[in-house]
Structure formats: structure tokens, C-alpha cells
Amino acid sequence: MKLLSIIIPIYNVEDYLLECVESVCAQTYQSIEIILVDDGSTDKSPQICDELSKRDARIVVIHQENAGGGAARNIGLSIAKGEYIAFVDSDDYISPYMYEKLISILENDSSIDIIECGYVTVGENEKIIFQQNNNDEILVRKFSVEEALVAHINDTSFRQLIWNKVYRRKVLNEVRFPEIKGIDDEFWTYKALGNAESLGLISEQYYAYRQQNQSVMHTLDAKKRLRTLEAKTERHKYIRDKYPNLISNSAASVWFTALYCGQLVYLDKNISNKKEMTRWIYANLRKCIDQDNCKNELNWKQRLWIDLANINFDFTCKMRMILKIGL
Structure with a gap:
């Protein structure tokens, strides 16, 4: 199995961090490394990261002074060893089948460089149980780069969201996040899309996106x-x-x-x-x-x-x- 590197930037999310990382550790796709980048958290997040790394040898922890999510993701990209790359936000959680399903599509079609799944929005204290899709045939819509960029611009699919996708490493080799505090994915995603040969989209929802009043987008x-x-x-x-x-x-x-x-x-x-x-x-x-x-x-x-x-x-x-x- 090819290695998947999952990069999780972390800043003051002690209430949600354990649930997030445990959902990643529980993936049915086992060949993973989990890169936790603590971006100068002032709560208990650094200690939680260190404790989690003791439980699972696949977890790598980096502590840095607060520099923003973009800088944290760049650090993760610089040390990632996987042929595939994924991102998870530290207050979200994912289906245990997410990466098995997405990577199987990449393995079956070598021309698809980025695969995207659906997501569900959840409240601060809401918990959903993902259902396993027993249907072996998942419908994959294939896009050319121009078709994907049109969808991206129109905000219908392949949006600036970085976390509901798996990327082949080659499309990210020269793509890095701006190192600013605040919005960074909007400067990044279209460049990754533009580097792909083709892209795939499935409607199945494997990612739980938590809406917090104190999140970056709400403040x-x-x-x-x-x-x-x-x-x-x-x-x-x-x-x-x-x-x-x-x-x-x-x-x-x-x-x-x-x-x-x-x-x-x-x-x-x-x-x-x-x-x-x-x-x-x-x-x-x-x-x-x-x-x-x-x-x-x-x-x-x-x-x-x-x-x-x-x-x-x-x-x-x-x-x-x-x-x-x-x-």
C-alpha cells in the first residue's frame, strides 16, 4: 500500500482534538502517517498531541511558535513522506472509510491526480455516525482541469476547501500556502487544481466539517x-x-x-x-x-x-x- 501523509494543523482545539485524531487513526486504509503541527497552542493541545504520539507510532508531532495555519501546513508538507497527501482540520472528524474509498479511485485511474468527496456540516457539539457504503461501485465524475476550475470559480465543487480531497504528491511539489494568519486556502487550492492531469468527484460524504462560532471564518x-x-x-x-x-x-x-x-x-x-x-x-x-x-x-x-x-x-x-x- 502506498503511504498517505495526513497533515493536521493545530491551534487551541483541546475540546475537539482527541476526536479528530482518533477518527484519522481509525482509518481502514492503514498505510498512513499523521503529522500533527502544533502552532503555538496555549491550551492543552500540545500535551494532547504528545500523548497521542505515544499511543500510535504513525503520529509525528511538531511544535512551533504561532505562525498561522498556512505556515503549519507548509511544515507538514516539507516533512511528509507519502505519495498521497491529505489535510484535516483539527476541530473536524472523518469517516473511517474515507481514505480507503478515495485512494482506491486514484489507484484505479492513474490519470486522476485529485479526488474529492462530499462533506456534512455539523454543529459545535453535534456528532454524526458515518454509514459504510456497501456498494462497491461508487460513481466517479471525471473532470478536466478547465472543467474543475470552472466548478471551483463558480463554487459548486472543487471549492477552496482543502480537506475533502486526496492529492497525488506530484501536484503539490511547488505549491505552498501563504504564511499569513487567517485565510490561506483561497490562495492555494486553484494552483493545486491547475497542476492536475484530471480530477475526480464523488458525492459520498466522508468528512464532518464542524461550524464553530470562534473559527477563523466566523471571526x-x-x-x-x-x-x-x-x-x-x-x-x-x-x-x-x-x-x-x-x-x-x-x-x-x-x-x-x-x-x-x-x-x-x-x-x-x-x-x-x-x-x-x-x-x-x-x-x-x-x-x-x-x-x-x-x-x-x-x-x-x-x-x-x-x-x-x-x-x-x-x-x-x-x-x-x-x-x-x-x-
């Missing part, structure tokens, strides 16, 4: 969420250079991400100069997309919003916020 303020817009503009430059057929899709995504960020500015009580901030967003938006046309990808309502934004971006963001559109 970012408007200024920090501008990192999302930065990620989309970087992705647009990548698309323009490597996949010009997808420029229209990408430009539309940047437009509505900018509008979303403008709406968040008006919802953020800590920002006093709201109009100045939305003007800054619009100026950077126009620099990014230049004359790239996206309207042929949009319906008439979406085209109307872009026309309004070009007339008065600040007013359009305010109107969408009041109408609660896109939030």
Missing part, C-alpha cells in the same frame, strides 16, 4: 476579509495567464467578491471611513479585471448589479447590504 472582520478579494485577484491573474478561456468566469467571481467585501464594510462597526474603504476596493477591482468582460456569464440581474456598481460602487454596496443580497 474575520471586514478588513481581514479583504484577503478574500486579494486571493480572487491573484487567481484571476493566474487564470488569465494559464486558462484564458475561463477569464469571463473568473472576472465575474472577482466582481461579486468585491461587492461582498464592500457590503461587509458597511456591516463592520469598527470601520469609520466606509466610503473611502469601498472606493479603495473599487479602484483595486478595476486594476485587476481591467477590460475583462464577464457579462456573457451572467443573468440580467447580475449584469444590472455590475452596471450599477460601475456608476456608483459605494451606493451599490450599501443597497445590497440593506437588501441583504449575497450575505
Whole structure:
């Protein structure tokens, strides 16, 4: 069996860490190494990691000063030995059959470099029991890179989520996370997708994604969420250079991400100069997309919003916020 490296960045998750790691240790796919990267936790997470490593020789623990999830994942990637790579967030848990099912697809089709499964969202204290799929024939939808990137841009599948996938190591050799605190997967996933020969998708749900009020995605303020817009503009430059057929899709995504960020500015009580901030967003938006046309990808309502934004971006963001559109 080929080795799978599972990288788990950890920061102050003492309430969920044991459940997470035990679900990984219980995998029916046995050829695994589990890399726990403690990112300077101040709770009992470091001690839990060390105790877990004593129980299971497949667990490797690294302790580092707090540098963010991206830096922790990069450390994991730098020492991973597996031919396959996977990520798990430390407050989530997975089906015991997840990696057996996903890797069997990679083994059966050497052209598929990334395989993605479905996931279920659970509450902070919710626990689900995964059912084994006794059907040997799992329906695999196969995507070309361009098809996967369209789905990624449209946020229908192959989303920026890194943890419901298994990657062949070769597609990640030169792909690393930005070492910032906050959003990092949005800067990373499209590059991994772009390195694949083809990709596979199954609908079976093998991953439990825990929604916490204190998670990164629930605590970012408007200024920090501008990192999302930065990620989309970087992705647009990548698309323009490597996949010009997808420029229209990408430009539309940047437009509505900018509008979303403008709406968040008006919802953020800590920002006093709201109009100045939305003007800054619009100026950077126009620099990014230049004359790239996206309207042929949009319906008439979406085209109307872009026309309004070009007339008065600040007013359009305010109107969408009041109408609660896109939030």
C-alpha cells in the first residue's frame, strides 16, 4: 500500500482534538502517517498531541511558535513522506472509510491526480455516525482541469476547501500556502487544481466539517476579509495567464467578491471611513479585471448589479447590504 501523509494543523482545539485524531487513526486504509503541527497552542493541545504520539507510532508531532495555519501546513508538507497527501482540520472528524474509498479511485485511474468527496456540516457539539457504503461501485465524475476550475470559480465543487480531497504528491511539489494568519486556502487550492492531469468527484460524504462560532471564518472582520478579494485577484491573474478561456468566469467571481467585501464594510462597526474603504476596493477591482468582460456569464440581474456598481460602487454596496443580497 502506498503511504498517505495526513497533515493536521493545530491551534487551541483541546475540546475537539482527541476526536479528530482518533477518527484519522481509525482509518481502514492503514498505510498512513499523521503529522500533527502544533502552532503555538496555549491550551492543552500540545500535551494532547504528545500523548497521542505515544499511543500510535504513525503520529509525528511538531511544535512551533504561532505562525498561522498556512505556515503549519507548509511544515507538514516539507516533512511528509507519502505519495498521497491529505489535510484535516483539527476541530473536524472523518469517516473511517474515507481514505480507503478515495485512494482506491486514484489507484484505479492513474490519470486522476485529485479526488474529492462530499462533506456534512455539523454543529459545535453535534456528532454524526458515518454509514459504510456497501456498494462497491461508487460513481466517479471525471473532470478536466478547465472543467474543475470552472466548478471551483463558480463554487459548486472543487471549492477552496482543502480537506475533502486526496492529492497525488506530484501536484503539490511547488505549491505552498501563504504564511499569513487567517485565510490561506483561497490562495492555494486553484494552483493545486491547475497542476492536475484530471480530477475526480464523488458525492459520498466522508468528512464532518464542524461550524464553530470562534473559527477563523466566523471571526474575520471586514478588513481581514479583504484577503478574500486579494486571493480572487491573484487567481484571476493566474487564470488569465494559464486558462484564458475561463477569464469571463473568473472576472465575474472577482466582481461579486468585491461587492461582498464592500457590503461587509458597511456591516463592520469598527470601520469609520466606509466610503473611502469601498472606493479603495473599487479602484483595486478595476486594476485587476481591467477590460475583462464577464457579462456573457451572467443573468440580467447580475449584469444590472455590475452596471450599477460601475456608476456608483459605494451606493451599490450599501443597497445590497440593506437588501441583504449575497450575505
